[in-house]
Amino acid sequence: MLLKNISVDCVIFGFDNNKLNVLLWQADPKLLTHILKQEEDYEQISFLYDSHPSLLDDHTWGLIGAHAPAETSLDEFAQNISSESTGLTGVYLKQFQTFGRADRVPYYRVVTIGYYALINLHYHNLRKSALTKKMQWFGIDELPPLCFDHLEIIHAALAHLRETVQYHPIGFHLLPEEFTLTELQTLYEAILGKKLDIRNFRKKIHNMELLEETGKKQENVPHRAAKLYRFDPGNYNRLVNEGLNFRI
Amino acid sequence: MLLKNISVDCVIFGFDNNKLNVLLWQADPKLLTHILKQEEDYEQISFLYDSHPSLLDDHTWGLIGAHAPAETSLDEFAQNISSESTGLTGVYLKQFQTFGRADRVPYYRVVTIGYYALINLHYHNLRKSALTKKMQWFGIDELPPLCFDHLEIIHAALAHLRETVQYHPIGFHLLPEEFTLTELQTLYEAILGKKLDIRNFRKKIHNMELLEETGKKQENVPHRAAKLYRFDPGNYNRLVNEGLNFRI
DNA sequence: CCAAAAGTGTTAGACCTACACCCATGA
């Protein structure tokens, strides 16, 4: 059974083309209603779509989310949503804020619990789930028209990420397992929205002793090949726990 | 109308006796559990419970909270709850986490949105609160038995406060309008759970230019009277907005 | 004059910021 007044929305962040991107979808209501077993659930979903023609429109996008089932914890359900939509399991997921304005969804009271996911785009090809009409990455500065208050939710997720990333080493979840220092720096620049000094950045990262060299280098680049690094999991976990001495 | 599956709980923090305290009211888990077995009556009975906290026994306490009404935003409702229970309006309130384990309340699915309030104990007398008969402050290290997952919620609120207070100047909401530097330091020591160096603390606070002298001093103290300070609202707001350069 | 808390400064080391040039690679 679905909880009528509660939904979960996931702001799925990925880093690519030196930009921070968000995964959005357009749900297919026909497909959606097929999988709903209970009459009650069916009615709710079709009511939602009937009363919001913009949900059917090709130009309006939304966050990946759904009404929460009564039997599942919110954290688990957020994992389910993000793994179904990206094909990835065990992604970094953070509950960041709950949105509860009375009129945030017209005609019906829906409180939505917002999570953001940080995923590494190189790990998979996006597979549309059965429910999905379209799914696409958008740069955070190039968002399409969004339904409901989803723009506000994305901005809140970004603000939360931007702050958290300065004290906790979570940005790394957006990178592939092996990466260059320049990629790491570009990632931070994209999240924080400002340029960082290359020498100071590298000094800082090295002092943290968070990374280890893989011994490998980039290949097939038309310039000097950069060293590839990975995290030292021991120190990474130490920093995650100690937290606050991570400052970019 | 109340939303059956959604509640709001407020962790109301106050600072007194050099300790951080939490305001709790009483709940009777036996009574509540018994009632919850009849799902149909749940809404009615819980409404009764919400409006008559005198249905209480002496041993188990709970956070101040209630099922959310369908017509009110969560933020507004959290304000209502905290102002009704403390008599204070316009208190600092922060939504910090939503608790959504499927079994957090027995026999029924209730997702609760957690807020914490920071209030100044000197501003009011708790007994004035109309809805509440049994209500009491407890030191955060001397909590009584709590219903449901309320202990977990309090610990999460504390952890959030402890972290936030290091980067944002919000701790001040716990102090009266005029206060001494020693009170400010003791507050930070209570929140962070560690001793701070008096000279370094004072230097830091002075450098922030966050405070202004009132020109007054303590009276009737059996030792040298300390100067009383208040916030410089201009700089306070600047720091709230700029945020992150506030570090204790 | 005693008890109790208020108030104050310095130093050494760590960290931050600003800044410019050579290096390695593939085309």
Next chain:
DNA sequence: TCATGGGTGTAGGTCTAACACTTTTGG
């Protein structure tokens, strides 16, 4: 050999941490 991005060090200023004594007040 050129274009492109990779990679490195230093100096000045600021911030931090550690540390002990004098001042004010009421009783």
